[in-house]
Amino acid sequence: MNSSLLTPSSSSSSPHHLQSPATFDHDDFLQNFFSSAPWPSSVLDDDAPPPTSDTAVPSFHHHDADSRNQITMIPLSHHNPNDAAVDVNALYSGFSAGSLPFHFPQGSGGGVMKQSHTQTQSQATASTTTGGTAATPQTKPKVRARRGQATDPHSIAERLRRERIAERMKSLQELVPNGNKTDKASMLDEIIDYVKFLQLQVKVLSMSRLGGAASVSSQVSEDAGGSQENTSGENQTAAKMTEHQVAKLMEEDMGSAMQYLQGKGLCLMPISLATTISTATCPSRNPLISAVREAGVSLSPNTATTPVVNVKGASVATVKDASSVSKP
Amino acid sequence: MASANKPINTDVPEKDVFALHFLQSLSNLRRQNTFNSPEKTNDRVKKIKKVAYVSMARAAGGTNRLWSRALLRRAAKENNKVVRFPRRKKRVTCLRRRRSNRRDPVEEEEAERLRNLVPGGGGMEISKLMEETAHYIKCLSMQVKVMQCLVDGLAPK
Numbered sequence: 001m002n003s004s005l006l007t008p009s010s011s012s013s014s015p016h017h018l019q020s021p022a023t024f025d026h027d028d029f030l031q032n033f034f035s036s037a038p039w040p041s042s043v044l045d046d047d048a049p050p051p052t053s054d055t056a057v058p059s060f061h062h063h064d065a066d067s068r069n070q071i072t073m074i075p076l077s078h079h080n081p082n083d084a085a086v087d088v089n090a091l092y093s094g095f096s097a098g099s100l101p102f103h104f105p106q107g108s109g110g111g112v113m114k115q116s117h118t119q120t121q122s123q124a125t126a127s128t129t130t131g132g133t134a135a136t137p138q139t140k141p142k143v144r145a146r147r148g149q150a151t152d153p154h155s156i157a158e159r160l161r162r163e164r165i166a167e168r169m170k171s172l173q174e175l176v177p178n179g180n181k182t183d184k185a186s187m188l189d190e191i192i193d194y195v196k197f198l199q200l201q202v203k204v205l206s207m208s209r210l211g212g213a214a215s216v217s218s219q220v221s222e223d224a225g226g227s228q229e230n231t232s233g234e235n236q237t238a239a240k241m242t243e244h245q246v247a248k249l250m251e252e253d254m255g256s257a258m259q260y261l262q263g264k265g266l267c268l269m270p271i272s273l274a275t276t277i278s279t280a281t282c283p284s285r286n287p288l289i290s291a292v293r294e295a296g297v298s299l300s301p302n303t304a305t306t307p308v309v310n311v312k313g314a315s316v317a318t319v320k321d322a323s324s325v326s327k328p
Numbered sequence: 329m330a331s332a333n334k335p336i337n338t339d340v341p342e343k344d345v346f347a348l349h350f351l352q353s354l355s356n357l358r359r360q361n362t363f364n365s366p367e368k369t370n371d372r373v374k375k376i377k378k379v380a381y382v383s384m385a386r387a388a389g390g391t392n393r394l395w396s397r398a399l400l401r402r403a404a405k406e407n408n409k410v411v412r413f414p415r416r417k418k419r420v421t422c423l424r425r426r427r428s429n430r431r432d433p434v435e436e437e438e439a440e441r442l443r444n445l446v447p448g449g450g451g452m453e454i455s456k457l458m459e460e461t462a463h464y465i466k467c468l469s470m471q472v473k474v475m476q477c478l479v480d481g482l483a484p485k
Contacts, residue, residue, distance in 0.1 A: 175466065
């Protein structure tokens with residue numbers, strides 16, 4: 001029954017993307033298969049979210065009812081062959097109608113359309129799956145296995161799962177800044193760091209709203225240092241120690257003092273510059289925070305977003321050396 | 329078979345909703361007597377932080393999202409309150425878990441870290457976890473923006 005096949009150009013106006021099946025193991029179908037474009041190998045990693053197939057399916061069944069033996073329409077988005085997809089359910093119901101030739105104008109048949117090794121077997125699975133899905137055609141687009149791979153449900157589920165994960169990974173990539181890493185592991189690292197950073201921001205913002213002077217400086221310097229939960233007393237001493245160290249070093253040699261600070265992720269700058277920066281970025285601020293900002297700017301390399309503040313006492317040193325501060 | 333792939337919905341309400349909830353909870357907090365004590369700023373910090381998260385959870389989708397549910401449940405437990413959520417579609421998640429596999433140990437390490445960060449991530453598999461993470465990130469950034477605006481607006485000149 002090699003009746004004429006319609007290309008669904010009419011339906012290309014509808015913006016569907018359906019999850020594309022891997023292949024079809026059907027003999028007649030094979031013979032009628034032709035493909036112009038290469039099979040989108042990345043079709044399974046496609047980020048086009050599968051739309052609701054609700055709108056697609058009614059058109060199927062309508063056509064099926066009309067010309068059951070002749071034509072089966074498959075809505076495809078012809079505009080981008082990479083996103084072309086087929087609603088598998090309609091194809092399955094087409095199968096049940098009895099070895100209909102299908103027009104499958106997407107993807108490369110070349111790689112896919114090898115001879116089926118077990119046609120009967122695949123046909124058996126097709127019919128069983130058809131029986132299963134006939135009941136719920138509207139909700140469950142299914143994925144047929146690729147040629148040469150197992151058709152058992154586990155691997156299909158596995159593949160679906162992987163697709164889903166890749167899809168979500170893509171959407172996460174757009175959210176996270178610096179999401180241009182292709183490696184999944186490094187992308188996950190970025191995501192984790194970003195979540196940590198956002199949580200830290202919430203914490204800092206909730207602190208700054210209080211205007212609690214001592215706690216702010218100590219807490220925030222602790223954050224700049226390593227974002228760990230310490231008692232504020234402990235951190236104040238740590239901050240003072242840094243101050244003393246820096247003061248000592250500055251007496252000897254400016255360069256080593258700067259190096260020491262840089263090792264800690266801090267730098268010295270003249271108060272005028274710090275004031276300019278702080279007023280430029282945030283016009284109205286808690287006076288403590290602006291005073292602290294005068295002292296220095298934290299230079300953590302990885303997270304440029306760490307809250308800025310530095311040891312309060314360093315402003316003293318900066319005042320002394322306002323004229324002679326050299327750029328790091 | 330695994331359930332259908334519907335388009336992922338990670339819409340987050342506008343800033344106003346977040347701001348509204350946050351301000352409401354802050355004013356509630358202010359009414360407490362112990363709030364404005366000069367010492368124990370650490371406690372104040374923690375309270376505000378908790379309030380921020382809870383208001384975010386409530387604003388961002390209430391009980392529709394797993395992470396918000398877990399957050400609210402955790403907060404309620406601290407206050408010794410019992411929170412009840414309407415349970416929906418429990419059966420579907422069970423089915424899905426049975427069918428899919430949680431293999432791939434390389435991913436699992438990262439997934440473990442993510443689960444520790446995102447509230448309520450303990451019992452989820454990776455795809456669901458990533459969906460929740462995306463929504464969580466959006467809500468967190470929204471909350472940060474809201475708080476930043478508040479701080480800038482209310483800080484003394």
